[in-house]
Amino acid sequence: MxxxxxxxxxxxxxxxxxxxxxxxxxxxxxxxxxxxxxxxxxxxxxxxxxxxxxxxxxxxxxxxxxxxxxxxxxxxxxxxxxxxxxxxxxxxxxxxxxxxxxxxxxxxxxxxxxxxxxxxxxxxxxxxxxxxxxxxxxxxxxxxxxxxxxxxxxxxxxxxxxxxxxxxxxxxTDLNRMVWSKLLVNVGINALTAILRVPNGALATTPTARNLVRKVVEEAVAVAQAAGITLNLTDPVAETLAVVQATADNYSSMLQDVLRGAPTEIDTINGAIVREGARLGVPTPCNAMLCELVAALEETAPLRVPA
CATH class of the missing domain: 3.40.50.720 (NAD(P)-binding Rossmann-like Domain)
Incomplete structure (x- = not known):
């Protein structure tokens, strides 16, 4: 082959x-x-x-x-x-x-x-x-x-x-539930690590970061439920945090993009939740804010102040 x-x-x-x-x-x-x-x-x-x-x-x-x-x-x-x-x-x-x-x-x-x-x-x-x-x-x-x-x-x-x-x-035979289950985990990790400029594990180390993970994942769960999607995740928030801890040293793909000044996949991750939420009448304010923040990071990359 x-x-x-x-x-x-x-x-x-x-x-x-x-x-x-x-x-x-x-x-x-x-x-x-x-x-x-x-x-x-x-x-x-x-x-x-x-x-x-x-x-x-x-x-x-x-x-x-x-x-x-x-x-x-x-x-x-x-x-x-x-x-x-x-x-x-x-x-x-x-x-x-x-x-x-x-x-x-x-x-x-x-x-x-x-x-x-x-x-x-x-x-x-x-x-x-x-x-x-x-x-x-x-x-x-x-x-x-x-x-x-x-x-x-x-x-x-x-x-x-x-x-x-x-x-x-x-x-x-059923990839749809796997696609959505992975999407929910990415929703909870990628944008937040990119904005905070931290490896995955940092999201589990402070109450504020953990709360942000919970908010964006719970919004995504509500959208998935409204769309009739059966997830592979029993407790999506807990399982997202488990992935965070299992990949503690990893830089998410979105963080790698932001550090390089490259376009991110925010539109197909958190943006997908926002679009589906709008279609189904499910509010997604936290995911919408993350989309705007990451878009702003991309747009202001040439103006960024060095560390």
């Missing part, structure tokens, strides 16, 4: 690092310095404070990529349209692009370009951080679950490749 990973950020790089040993894998990304570092010196990965290196192909130009049966979409939401165009170039006629992205709305963008028969959903709890060009750190080997649609055989095939590479994986 040929596999393309479209988006060689933290998540895509960690997956590529693991899959490289037993699969024909190529990373596709616009970050030329990262691509060059991988091609010239391999992809370095820090796992449990031990550094390993694998040889892996990477490119910024998909035009010369050999056709692939599976494309894993691991870009941020702002690049989904670009990823769809890349997938259209590299997928075989019966290939499938699985989105492992955060939030809501990415499947629709991919399907509009590729057709529903070529788009699958995946949910991952893998944690990763980019340390520099060609260098990534594993923050947690969580499970990646693939939808059985639109191609059952490919879902099992890619899950098997994950397993063989040391990455936990599963296949499921």
């Amino acid at each position: 040929n596999i393309a990973i479209i988006g060689a950020g933290a998540l895509g790089s960690v997956i590529g690092f693991h899959l490289a040993a037993g699969s024909n894998v190529i990373l596709i990304d616009l970050w030329a310095e990262h691509v060059h570092a991988i091609n010239s010196g391999g992809l370095r990965c820090l796992i449990d404070n031990k550094e390993r290196v694998v040889t892996l192909s990477a490119t910024t130009d998909p035009s010369g990529v050999e056709p692939v049966e599976v494309a894993l979409i691991t870009v941020k939401a702002a690049q989904t349209a670009w990823a769809a165009e890349v997938a259209a170039q590299v997928l075989t006629t019966d290939g499938v692009a699985y989105t492992l992205q955060n939030g809501l709305g990415n499947v629709e963008i991919l399907s509009a370009r590729l057709g529903k028969q070529h788009v699958g959903q995946a949910v991952t709890t893998l944690g990763a951080t980019i340390l520099g060009p060609g260098y990534v750190r594993v923050a947690g080997l969580g499970t990646t679950t693939f939808s059985i649609t639109p191609a059952l055989h490919l879902a099992y095939a890619i899950a098997d490749r994950f397993h063989a590479s040391g990455l936990p994986a599963a296949v499921s």
Whole structure:
């Protein structure tokens, strides 16, 4: 099986690092310095404070990529349209692009370009951080679950490749509840860590931060209930705080974006809750405020006072 990973950020790089040993894998990304570092010196990965290196192909130009049966979409939401165009170039006629992205709305963008028969959903709890060009750190080997649609055989095939590479994986008939359950956890972590400029664990260390987590997650739960979504979470607030503590040293993806001055995924995470809340008549004032604050962080990045 040929596999393309479209988006060689933290998540895509960690997956590529693991899959490289037993699969024909190529990373596709616009970050030329990262691509060059991988091609010239391999992809370095820090796992449990031990550094390993694998040889892996990477490119910024998909035009010369050999056709692939599976494309894993691991870009941020702002690049989904670009990823769809890349997938259209590299997928075989019966290939499938699985989105492992955060939030809501990415499947629709991919399907509009590729057709529903070529788009699958995946949910991952893998944690990763980019340390520099060609260098990534594993923050947690969580499970990646693939939808059985639109191609059952490919879902099992890619899950098997994950397993063989040391990455936990599963296949499921009901990804919707998993997507929403992960969304609720991201709602409670990403924006707050980005605004406060703290690693995940800091959200559990003070009563004020914990209360903010509770407020935004409870709003999201109310929206999910109004939408008729059955969640995998018995106690969403407690389970979000458990994730916070389990990934205490990790920098959330949104915090990493803010620190780089890059666009965030606020619109597909907290913004998705606000939009669904408005559609369903559920108030979401805390999530709306977080959206505005993160948008303001993005807009004022060039004016930021140095620490």
